[in-house]
Amino acid sequence: MLQAASELNFSISRSSMALKSGQSFRIALLLSTPVTTWFGGNIFEGLDMVFHPAGYDISIYPINNVKSRADFFDVLPARRNADAVIVPSFNVDSREVARLKTMNVPIAGINTVSNENMSVWAAIDDAHGLRLIVRHLVSLRHRRITYVCRDPQSLLTLSAAQRIRGFKEACAQAHIKDDVLVIPDGDDSLQSTFNTLINMQPMSTAICCQEDGIAIPLMCRLREFGLKIPGDISITGFDDGTYSQELGLTTIRQQPRLMGHDVAEKLLDLINHKTISEPYRTYPAELIIRSTTATPRDVDE
Numbered sequence: 001m002l003q004a005a006s007e008l009n010f011s012i013s014r015s016s017m018a019l020k021s022g023q024s025f026r027i028a029l030l031l032s033t034p035v036t037t038w039f040g041g042n043i044f045e046g047l048d049m050v051f052h053p054a055g056y057d058i059s060i061y062p063i064n065n066v067k068s069r070a071d072f073f074d075v076l077p078a079r080r081n082a083d084a085v086i087v088p089s090f091n092v093d094s095r096e097v098a099r100l101k102t103m104n105v106p107i108a109g110i111n112t113v114s115n116e117n118m119s120v121w122a123a124i125d126d127a128h129g130l131r132l133i134v135r136h137l138v139s140l141r142h143r144r145i146t147y148v149c150r151d152p153q154s155l156l157t158l159s160a161a162q163r164i165r166g167f168k169e170a171c172a173q174a175h176i177k178d179d180v181l182v183i184p185d186g187d188d189s190l191q192s193t194f195n196t197l198i199n200m201q202p203m204s205t206a207i208c209c210q211e212d213g214i215a216i217p218l219m220c221r222l223r224e225f226g227l228k229i230p231g232d233i234s235i236t237g238f239d240d241g242t243y244s245q246e247l248g249l250t251t252i253r254q255q256p257r258l259m260g261h262d263v264a265e266k267l268l269d270l271i272n273h274k275t276i277s278e279p280y281r282t283y284p285a286e287l288i289i290r291s292t293t294a295t296p297r298d299v300d301e
Contacts (some may be wrong), residue, residue, distance in 0.1 A: 023271070025056050026269065028082035030072065032090050034156070038213070039256050043088050043110060046260025054268055056083070063090070084267045085268045086254075087112060089159050093229045106270045108263045109254070111159045116144035120266045123258040126159055127166030129252040129285035133208050133236050134170030136250070136287060141299045142206040146179045148193060148209035148218070158212055158266055163238065167208060179204065183214070184232065190214070194221045205233060207297035212237035212244050213249055219292070230294035240288055248291035261285065261298065 029047065031040050033175055045057055059082070063069045073096035076082060080103060097117040100107050106119035115121035132149075137145055152161040166182060183193050188239040197207065199219075206242035209215035215237035227233055237244060240253035267275045 010256050012028045017276075023083050024081050026052055026082050027056050027084045027267070028061055028072075028076065029058050030061050030069070030085065030087050032088075034062075035060055038239065040088070042256040043260040045073060046257040047086065047264045048263075049261055050264035050268060052294060055058050056268075059254050070096065076100070076105075077217070083106065083271050086110065086263065088269070092117075106267055108267055110263055113159050113162060114229070115280045119279065120276070122263050122283065123159065124252075124254040124280075124283045126257075126284050127237060129254075129287075130163045130166030130208065131170040132285055132287040133250075133252060134167060134174065136289065137206045137208070137234065137236070137293065138170075138174045140234070140293060140295045142205075142296055143176050144179070144195065144202060144204045144261070145176065145206045145208060146181050146200070147208045147210075148181045148183065148197075148214055150183050151185070163210055172235040179198075182203065190217050190221065193283075194218060194225075195301040198222075199225075200223060203233070205298070207233065207235045209235065209237050212239040212241045212249060214250070215249055216247060221248070229292050231297065234293040234296070236247070236293060240286075244288075245290070250290045250293040253286040253288050253289050255283065267278075 005092065012085065020118050027047070027248065029044065035041055035044050042060065051058055061072055069092065072091070076085070082105060085100060085105060085107045087107065091113050092107070094117050097107055107117070108117060108120040109118040109123070112118070112124045113237065147164065147167045148161070149164060150298065154163050167180070168178040180194060181193065187193055196203065207218065209218065215235055219235055222229060222233060222235070230234055237249050237251035240251045244251050262281065266279065269276050
């Protein structure tokens with residue numbers, strides 16, 4: 001019978017399996033940035049390594065603001081078309097989570113600010129990562145350090161906002177000014193941000209960036225301007241993503257692929273009504289020191 005079915009290219013319909021089991025065999029992934037970004041792409045890859053062999057598809061839902069997030073949680077309970085929901089990097093409202101609980105759909109957070117109301121959670125300690133960066137720069141005797149970041153007032157409460165807290169805490173501990181430069185809306189090329197940095201009086205001796213994706217283009221602009229890195233100015237990132245090693249960027253390493261894989265395994269257990277022993281996990285921040293940081297030239301002036 002199996003041979004005959006194979007010869008006729010017959011396979012069991014997922015729709016019939018879904019009707020019988022009550023499952024959709026679909027995972028909802030909410031992304032506030034494109035899946036083509038380093039972080040989003042690695043999260044997806046880690047999730048897919050587990051869900052694809054288990055017969056699940058991952059559906060991506062772009063979430064750009066609070067309204068699009070609220071719309072998703074309004075529609076999902078009515079459609080019942082996902083067996084789990086995954087939220088990377090931004091928080092959800094407790095009322096939205098409560099709606100999922102009424103339909104027994106687990107929700108996972110990856111690098112969200114809090115694990116409150118989450119069935120599964122995995123994150124790096126963002127604040128500690130920035131504390132490590134600042135301590136490293138202070139140990140090199142930097143006293144004028146600027147933190148460059150995207151708007152921390154995002155209504156989605158992005159986890160990267162916790163990095164500002166870590167930066168300010170470390171600066172306070174070192175008794176130095178916590179200078180924060182927010183990238184203006186629309187400054188995708190970082191031209192305006194670059195102009196602000198080079199016109200500072202006195203100029204910063206070190207720049208901490210919210211992510212490698214900010215640090216690398218700024219490095220290029222600073223070098224085009226004629227500044228030597230790290231001779232004239234030190235610069236750091238956060239992620240240890242694509243090209244960071246090749247460019248010698250001092251940064252904080254995080255592993256979104258590993259976090260995605262970890263979360264997927266635990267969600268799969270919950271979907272299959274198994275008990276998980278460690279629903280919440282914090283990954284340590286790892287300082288990767290390379291060639292973009294050094295003692296400032298004016299340290300003895």
